[in-house]
Amino acid sequence: MTSPMQPDLSTMCANLTLADVDDEDLTIQITDNTTLHAKTDDEIYAVGRLVTQKPVRFAFFQDTMARVWMPSMGVNMTELQPRKYLFRFYHEKDISRVITEGPWTYEQNLLIMKRVQPGEDPESIPLTHAEFWIQVHSLPVGFRSEVVVTMIGSFLGTLIQVDDRNFDGLMRMFYRVRVAIDVAKPLKKQMKLKKDNGDWAFIDFKYERLPTFYFLCGVIGHGDKFCPKDVDVTAGKPYGAWMRAGS
Numbered sequence: 620m621t622s623p624m625q626p627d628l629s630t631m632c633a634n635l636t637l638a639d640v641d642d643e644d645l646t647i648q649i650t651d652n653t654t655l656h657a658k659t660d661d662e663i664y665a666v667g668r669l670v671t672q673k674p675v676r677f678a679f680f681q682d683t684m685a686r687v688w689m690p691s692m693g694v695n696m697t698e699l700q701p702r703k704y705l706f707r708f709y710h711e712k713d714i715s716r717v718i719t720e721g722p723w724t725y726e727q728n729l730l731i732m733k734r735v736q737p738g739e740d741p742e743s744i745p746l747t748h749a750e751f752w753i754q755v756h757s758l759p760v761g762f763r764s765e766v767v768v769t770m771i772g773s774f775l776g777t778l779i780q781v782d783d784r785n786f787d788g789l790m791r792m793f794y795r796v797r798v799a800i801d802v803a804k805p806l807k808k809q810m811k812l813k814k815d816n817g818d819w820a821f822i823d824f825k826y827e828r829l830p831t832f833y834f835l836c837g838v839i840g841h842g843d844k845f846c847p848k849d850v851d852v853t854a855g856k857p858y859g860a861w862m863r864a865g866s
């Protein structure tokens with residue numbers, strides 16, 4: 620990991636002579652970059668990307684997220700690239716809560732977060748998928764089973780978890796699945812279920828904590844100004860705010 624711009628730390632140390640610790644000349648400036656490559660087991664990191672093309676002021680972002688998360692042992696953030704950040708946590712509970720309670724948003728923009736595994740380079744972790752709780756609505760009586768809900772979850776993306784309370788004996792208006800979805804693809808809003816006996820049904824999806832997305836193309840992270848697709852603006856909006864749970 621040594622380059623001409625970053626002198627190797629051991630070479631630097633070899634040139635040091637022992638002296639009083641108060642001596643200012645013997646202070647080594649450790650850059651964030653150096654500590655990044657010298658990870659130990661108790662260093663807990665996550666990497667994140669804000670899904671937007673808009674400029675983001677890092678200082679504001681950092682302040683807001685620290686206030687929202689309130690990690691008991693604090694969090695340290697580094698901007699790796701515009702809209703891409705490294706988060707250092709100091710307690711296992713803090714990082715697992717932040718990861719499992721996502722998705723988080725900053726100014727309505729989705730923040731995709733992934734935990735950095737020991738030895739992993741945070742820059743090489745793909746940040747293309749985000750986990751959402753998706754509600755399955757209008758599931759008819761004959762289709763209400765754990766197996767069907769699991770199949771629906773796998774249709775939506777990578778199934779992470781099925782809500783334990785889905786079939787706890789109480790009457791439900793909807794069933795919940797946690798799914799990792801590819802944020803570059805249009806959100807799925809409906810699907811058709813068919814049984815061997817010919818029965819079929821349309822079911823609807825609502826997303827919990829759904830950030831900004833474009834109602835014409837159904838993709839998270841932009842409005843009309845930044846949409847790369849050539850969508851027909853006169854044809855009406857195939858997607859809408861009704862895809863947000865609670866609306």
Ligand SMILES: [Zn+2]
Pocket residue numbers: 833836837838841845846847848
């Ligand atoms: Zn678009």
